[in-house]
Amino acid sequence: MDIDVFAAAHAREWERLNDLVRRRRSLRGEEIDELVDLYQRVSTHLSVVRSSGQDPALVGRLSALVARARSAVTGAHASAWRDVGGFFTRVFPAVLYRLRWWWIGTTAGTLVVAGATAAWIATNPDVMHAVGTPEFIARYVDYEFANYYMENPRGSFAAQVWTNNAWVAAQAIIFGVALGLPTLAVLLMNAVNVGVGAGIMIAHGQGDVFLGLILPHGMLELTAVFVAGGVGLKLGWTIIAPGDRTRMRALGEEARAAIAVALGLVVVLFVSGLIEGLVTGNAAAGHIPVPVALGIGGLAELLFLVYVFTVGKKAHQEGETGDIENAPAAVPVA
Structure with missing residues (x-):
C-alpha cells in the first residue's frame, strides 16, 4: 500500500x-x-x-x-466509574492472565536467585564478613531489621513504601523497551538484596523473624514486582520477536497492555503498602501476633491469585487482550 x-x-x-x-x-x-x-x-x-x-x-x-x-x-x-469498573473487571485482570507465564517464570527465577544468595551468605562466614563488619551485622540482626518497620508513623511509612514499590515496578516495566536488559538488572538487584537479608538473619538463628516480618506484606508486594518484571521482559521480547505482527504494531499493542498493568499495580501496591505499614509494623512492635499477620498477608495474596485466575481468565477467554486502546465504546445517541 x-x-x-x-x-x-x-x-x-x-x-x-x-x-x-x-x-x-x-x-x-x-x-x-x-x-x-x-x-x-x-x-x-x-x-x-x-x-x-x-x-x-x-x-x-x-x-x-x-x-x-x-x-x-x-x-x-x-460514566467514569463505569470505565474504572471495566478496567478492573476486564482489562487489568485479562492482561495479567494472558502474560501469566512471563511473571510466573520471573517469580521462579527470582526466588531461585534469592534462595541461592541466602544459602551462600548463611553458609560462608567469609562472604558475610564481606557484606559488612561484625558490628554492622550484629546491629542489623538485633535491631535494624525489625526497627525498620517501627521507626516511622504507620501512615507515613505505608505511603513511603507504596511510593518506593510503585517506582520499582514502573522501572521494571519501562525498562522493557531496552530489550528487557535493565528489567533483568532490577529483578536481579531485588533478588540479591532479599537473599542477603535472609542469609544474614538465618545465619544468626533469626530466620523465623525474617520470614515473620517479610511474608505478611511481601507475598503481595513481591508478586506485584514479579508481575511488573514479567511484563517488562515480555515487552523486550516483543521487540526481538514480534511474531506475525509488524514490530511497530506489536510494540504498540504490548506497550499499551503494559501501561494497563502499571496502572493496576498502583492499587495492588497500595494494598501491600497498607499491610506493610499497618500489619507488619504492628507485628514487629508485638501488637499483632505474627501468625495473624501472616494470615492477613496470605489472604491478600490468595485473593489476588483468585482474581487473576478467575476474573482474568474469563475476560481473556472472551477476547479481552488488555490493550487499553481496544476499550469498547458506548452506543452513541444523536
Whole structure:
C-alpha cells in the first residue's frame, strides 16, 4: 500500500473529524451522526496504517485523533466509574492472565536467585564478613531489621513504601523497551538484596523473624514486582520477536497492555503498602501476633491469585487482550 496516496485520499475525512471533535459541545443532531460515522471510519483507517508499519508519525497522529473522537462519542454516555469498573473487571485482570507465564517464570527465577544468595551468605562466614563488619551485622540482626518497620508513623511509612514499590515496578516495566536488559538488572538487584537479608538473619538463628516480618506484606508486594518484571521482559521480547505482527504494531499493542498493568499495580501496591505499614509494623512492635499477620498477608495474596485466575481468565477467554486502546465504546445517541 502507498501510504502517501492513502493519506491524501482520506485527508478531508480526518480534517472533518477533527473539526467535529473540536466543536463537539455545539453539534447539531445530524453532525453528531456524522461524528460517529467518521469516528468508526477513521478507526479503520488507523488499523490499516498501523498494519502497514510505514509511517509511525501518521500512526501517532491518527491515534490521537481517534482517542479524542472516542472521548467525544462516549463521554456523554459512559460514566467514569463505569470505565474504572471495566478496567478492573476486564482489562487489568485479562492482561495479567494472558502474560501469566512471563511473571510466573520471573517469580521462579527470582526466588531461585534469592534462595541461592541466602544459602551462600548463611553458609560462608567469609562472604558475610564481606557484606559488612561484625558490628554492622550484629546491629542489623538485633535491631535494624525489625526497627525498620517501627521507626516511622504507620501512615507515613505505608505511603513511603507504596511510593518506593510503585517506582520499582514502573522501572521494571519501562525498562522493557531496552530489550528487557535493565528489567533483568532490577529483578536481579531485588533478588540479591532479599537473599542477603535472609542469609544474614538465618545465619544468626533469626530466620523465623525474617520470614515473620517479610511474608505478611511481601507475598503481595513481591508478586506485584514479579508481575511488573514479567511484563517488562515480555515487552523486550516483543521487540526481538514480534511474531506475525509488524514490530511497530506489536510494540504498540504490548506497550499499551503494559501501561494497563502499571496502572493496576498502583492499587495492588497500595494494598501491600497498607499491610506493610499497618500489619507488619504492628507485628514487629508485638501488637499483632505474627501468625495473624501472616494470615492477613496470605489472604491478600490468595485473593489476588483468585482474581487473576478467575476474573482474568474469563475476560481473556472472551477476547479481552488488555490493550487499553481496544476499550469498547458506548452506543452513541444523536
